Amino acid sequence: MNIDDARIIDLTKILDSRGNLSIIEENKDIPFKIERTYWIYDVPGGEVRGGHAYKENQEFIVALSGSFDVVLDDGKEQKIFSLNRSYYGLYVPKEMWRQMKNFSTNSLALVLSSTKFDENDYIRNYEEFLKFQNK
């Protein structure tokens, strides 16, 4: 996949004096069926997460609380997406090297995934990722 396939997706926001509400429906708001949900929290200051790519898995990442940056790299080009609101998220296509960094205190990253967990779907070595991209 190409870095231009990654994109910010704005979610529906129901504004209410009692508090706001946002929604994600699979295959509608995001372009895949959700097979798995996980979240990243209590990240110590300065830590970097990720540092891998998936061969098949696609993801949608939302900053439910706080802020962090997602750095995507397709092997040719790099883009940095800053996530800091719960009413939009980042669609990460398969075959993207990704890192998450600059987590604020108490940030909470929600990640929706298109596949079940499979360690064999990971590419954890950047050189290997570049070879995979030039397959």
Ligand code: TYD
């Ligand atoms: P990893 O995906 O490497 O985390 P990050 O990209 O945020 O740095 O996962 C960290 C560990 O958690 C690794 O040992 C695999 C395990 N893990 C699961 O068992 N199931 C999952 O769904 C995920 C995402 C990770």
